[in-house]
Amino acid sequence: MTIGLGGGVALEFYDWQLYGFMAAFLSPHFFPATDPVVSLLAGLAVFGAGFAARPIGAAILGPIADRISHKTVMMVAVSAMALSSLVIALLPSYKDLGITATIVLVTLRLIQGLAVGAEAGVANAIAIELAPPGQEGRYLGLINGTFIMVGSIGASLVAFLVSAAVSPEVMKDWAWRIPFGVGGVLGLLIIYLRQTLPETLIARAMHDADEGSRIQDTTGGVWRALWKARLSLLAAILVVGSVQLANYTYNFGLPNIANGVFKENSTHVYGIVTLMGSIWMIFSPAIGAFADKIRPSRAFVMMRLLLIPSFFLPLLYVEKNIVIYSSIMLVGGTLVGCNMALYNFIATTLMPRTVRTTGVALGYAAGATIFGGTTPFLLLWLQRSNLSWMFPLYGTTVALLSIAVYVIAKKRGGVYVGD
Structure with missing residues (x-):
């Protein structure tokens, strides 16, 4: 049961984050351009556009x-x-299809954004229902820390292995497609495993007399209940947004x-990302406990x-x-990892059961979209404009706001x- 739930979370983050890698x-x-930095900025803009679909999902x-089924x-x-990941692996490039290829890629990223927007809420709602009483932090640390990092590490590890196995020219030409194909094939296994999971909505919440746990009869009822919890929703957005800002900086x-501007060895770059993610994965349940x-x-x-402090280190x-x-x-990644182990659990605790999926999904989607999805583009743009010093001030402000609103809620x- 844990493998089915956590494995799906891992696959979601493998597929989602692979585009970033x-x-x-x-x-x-x-996005062909004479300036490679301009081309990369265009690619990262699409990465951010996928986040725009998350709140819609x-x-x-x-x-x-x-209301119906987790x-x-x-x-x-x-x-x-x-x-979507499988189609990206097979999608002809701009030189073959012209602007159609670009449109299809953007569409696929939007579809993935819709999917992730829903996944974050429903996976956390199921996880907290299945967690042993008094061990919610440890269990959600396992699902949302360890398994998220299995997906993230899987993406960076596959990128590392492919990069190490082929020449830089082959990697730039076509081998970057291989990791997307791997994600598509693994998805078939995860779909099978998830079919064995129970329907926690009916088993744990149906007919509950408590107002905070009662299943709503209409979609309007869900939104009215969520409006009552609007301060908690704002806190969830900031709790998620602050750590996602740091997460997307480092991942x-x-x-x-490193790859696109300073032309570091991509094998070394992905190897370091994989090592960082391994540290996160190992201690996430311990942070939850x-x-x-x-x-x-x-x-x-x-x-x-x-x-x-993790927001200031990139200045070096x-x-x-x-x-x-x-x-x-x-160093900075370890500080981020401590927060990655907790943020989904904290966001989930802020939502009453009656709107837990919707509230966590919206909080996650809005926080990740507003703060996380814009980070790679913003970081690169500020560096190119010699304004890198502004980024840590921005990150610090959001982090402190997340604490303040959470405490008030x-x-x-x-x-x-x-x-």
């Missing part, structure tokens, strides 16, 4: 999951991700700058304050130097699990 290689094939599929929405999401912004022990709210504030990477790049990734009764 491959942006420096696929951009010239779909959450708004459409979240209420369906809260499992059905979960199956739709993972199927859409896998099929995509810095690696793409730590939160169970000292209370999630205390753990969240502590880890979020530790996140702030101003020229080609794999040692500096590696040091930043491992908690004092007003807006935390529903674990505290």
Whole structure:
């Protein structure tokens, strides 16, 4: 059961994040330009556009999951991700199809955005229903920390292996397609495993008399219930957004700058990303268990304050130097990993059961879209404009806001699990 749920989460993040890893290689094939930085910026803009679809997916599929079926929405999401990844692997480039190739790529990214927008909410709703009482942090740390990183590491590891196996010219020409094909094929296995999961909506919440747990009769009822929890929703958006800002800095912004701007050895770049992700994966359940022990709210504030230095470290990477790049990734990345282990759990605790899927999905989608999806583009643009110093101030402000709004929501009764 855990493998089916967590494996789907891993696949979602493998497929989603793979585009970010491959942006420096696929951009010239779909966004040709004389300046490679301009081409990369165009590719990263599409990466950000996929995030724009996340809130739409959450708004459409979240209420369906809260009212009708968690499992059905979960199956739709993972199927859409896998099929889109497979099509990207086979999609002819701009020189073969012209602007049609670009349009199809953008469409596929939007479909993946719709799917991820729903997946985040429904997977967390199911996970917290299945978690042993008093161990919610550890269990969600496993699902959302370890398995997310299995997907992320899988993406960087496959990129690393393919890059190491072929010449740089072959990697730029066509080998970047291989990791997308791997994700599509693995999706078939995950679809099969997810069919064995229970329908937690009916088993755990149907006919519950408590207003915060009752299944809503209409979609309008879902939105009215969510409006009552609007402060918690705002807190969830900032909780997610702050850590996603850091996550996409370290998983995509810095690696793409290393590959596309400073022309570092891509095998080394992906190897460091893989090592960083392995550290996250190993200690995520321990961070969740730590939160169970000292209370999630205390753990969240502590880890979020530790996140702030990670926004300043990228200022040190101003020229080609794999040692500096590696040091930043491992030191700053560890601070980010501490927060990655907790943020989905904290966001889930902020939502009452009656709108948990919709609330978490919207909070995740909005936070990731507003703050995460724009990060790689913003980081590269600021560096190109000699304004890199602005980025850590921006990241610090969002981190502190996430703490402040969370504390206010908690004092007003807006935390529903674990505290």
